[in-house]
Amino acid sequence: MRARSARDIPALLASNSPLPVDAAVLDARGRRAAQIRTDVVDAKRELGVARLVLICSAPGRAATRAAVRAGADALLVEPHIESALPLALRAICADQVVISAPLARGALHADALSYREKQILGMVVMGFSNHEISQKLCLAESTVKGHLSSAFGKLDVSSRSEAASIILDPNQGVGAGVLAISGAGGTG
Amino acid sequence: MTGTRLRIPEHVVYREVVRETVVFNLQTGAYHSLPRRAAQILALIERHGTVEDSAAEIARRTGRPLDSVRASLAAYCLELARSGLLQLDARPARPRPSGQGSRAA
Numbered sequence: 381m382r383a384r385s386a387r388d389i390p391a392l393l394a395s396n397s398p399l400p401v402d403a404a405v406l407d408a409r410g411r412r413a414a415q416i417r418t419d420v421v422d423a424k425r426e427l428g429v430a431r432l433v434l435i436c437s438a439p440g441r442a443a444t445r446a447a448v449r450a451g452a453d454a455l456l457v458e459p460h461i462e463s464a465l466p467l468a469l470r471a472i473c474a475d476q477v478v479i480s481a482p483l484a485r486g487a488l489h490a491d492a493l494s495y496r497e498k499q500i501l502g503m504v505v506m507g508f509s510n511h512e513i514s515q516k517l518c519l520a521e522s523t524v525k526g527h528l529s530s531a532f533g534k535l536d537v538s539s540r541s542e543a544a545s546i547i548l549d550p551n552q553g554v555g556a557g558v559l560a561i562s563g564a565g566g567t568g
Numbered sequence: 569m570t571g572t573r574l575r576i577p578e579h580v581v582y583r584e585v586v587r588e589t590v591v592f593n594l595q596t597g598a599y600h601s602l603p604r605r606a607a608q609i610l611a612l613i614e615r616h617g618t619v620e621d622s623a624a625e626i627a628r629r630t631g632r633p634l635d636s637v638r639a640s641l642a643a644y645c646l647e648l649a650r651s652g653l654l655q656l657d658a659r660p661a662r663p664r665p666s667g668q669g670s671r672a673a
Contacts, residue, residue, distance in 0.1 A: 561595065
């Protein structure tokens, strides 16, 4: 059975199968971190099942973390989905979490935000404009934009509000710890 | 420390957000959440540069006794300094010429 979105699932189930659902497979290709999180939460709530497999199109680190934190039990990427899916379903039914090798390596990769990107993102989260940031950090506004664009790419977000959301809400993504500058003193 | 120069370090930015003051340390990447009123205190410190002058303005605005305001503000400034959010300069501030208002930081 195929549903176009998580919200369509209950109707689809009601019309097609009276049997309980052990696991669901959700096609999340092309979705971003915040959308994936919503997809997972919606699917689990609407389905009322504990296990969910996500098929993704090579999401970034933030999206992978968001999916797992939201409750996805398996994350699979192309091109080997057909061979991996049966194995993943068996594994998650045995209470395992399955993450394809490229996603797992990416998620565990060391933080790649630069010093400047962390500073700029920190101010973005507080609501400072690019102009204000450029004044404070003695940078050209175009330089601030460049750093911000690079940071957005690394966090797999497309807007300031999305960046703030995943930094301020640890359940959605990376949490404020992503801005910690190594070698610095204590945190507050 | 009432005459000690106070300065908000270059690596500290702050902003009042809804019900709190959020302070971000650009050197450590750490956020600090302070009471909402902290932003007003930090702005006064930026403007006046000393506990004495800042306390005088707070006392004038609120009608509270200057001694009490001065003591509370000094204690709070020490706390901020311990967190690296305020710099204290041991050199005393230059005395104000008589008949003039508060000195800008």
